[in-house]
Amino acid sequence: MELFVERGYEQTTVADIAERxxxxxxxxxxxxxxxxxxxxxxVERLEQTMVDALLQTPDEASAMTAVGTAMGAADGYFGDIQAFARRRRDVIAMNAELRERELIKLARLSAALAEALAQRGVDAVEARLAAExxxxxxxxxxxxxxxxxxHRRFGAIAADLLRRLARLAPAT
Structure with a gap:
């Protein structure tokens, strides 16, 4: 990460990384x-952490509650790596190939969550909607x-956003 920040992603070679x-x-x-x-x-470990948490949510929980449980599990994965994650974000933002890769990884995570929801018996369309x-x-x-x-943890922020989302779309 230091090399990417110092030299830029494109200018950093595998040989540079290995040497460092x-x-x-x-x-x-x-x-x-x-x-x-x-x-x-x-990223695969994050995906597995979130899917496992979603699948362990009580059967009577709604699809969005299960997704919220997965978000809470992500909090444990992220822990206290904000400084590292900020540098990572900055490196990715400077490179179109990396931004594309990030989107692919997020799409894969969404698909994994939708698949886990479907395993719980959620309708396929609703599973995709909840995952997205x-x-x-x-x-x-x-x-x-x-x-x-x-200064809040990721999980606290995600929980707050999920509460806000629930207020935006009250049951009709």
């Missing part, structure tokens, strides 16, 4: 298929969490 880490390029490739994945390491709505909340919560003056 005290590794060979060959060893680097045992851990990452390419340098992009340095920035996306752990949840991802909109996730993206906004993440953006707010990365603000320089933000």
């Amino acid at each position: 880490a005290g590794l060979t390029a060959r060893t680097f490739f045992r851990y990452f298929p390419d340098k992009r994945e340095v920035l996306f390491q752990g 709505t949840g991802m909109a909340v996730f993206r906004l919560a993440f953006e707010l969490w990365l603000a320089d003056d933000e």
Whole structure:
């Protein structure tokens, strides 16, 4: 991350990363298929954490409550990495290829949540709707969490946004 910030993503090579880490390029490739994945390491673990939490939500819970539970689980994944996440955000923002990769990863997370909701018996269309709505909340919560003056945990921000969402769309 330091190299990406210092030199820029495009100007940083795998050899540079490996050297800074005290590794060979060959060893680097045992851990990452390419340098992009340095920035996306752990996304699969986040997805699994969220899906597991969603699936463990009580059966009587609504689809959106289950999605909210998944958001709460993301809080444990993110922990106290705001400073790192801010640098990561800045690196990604400067590169179209990385922004595209980020969108692909988020779409995959949404699909995984929708699939988990469907496993819970939620109608396929409603599962997608709840998952996509949840991802909109996730993206906004993440953006707010990365603000320089933000001190709340990710989960608290996501929970607040979900409460606001419920007020925006009261049952009819």
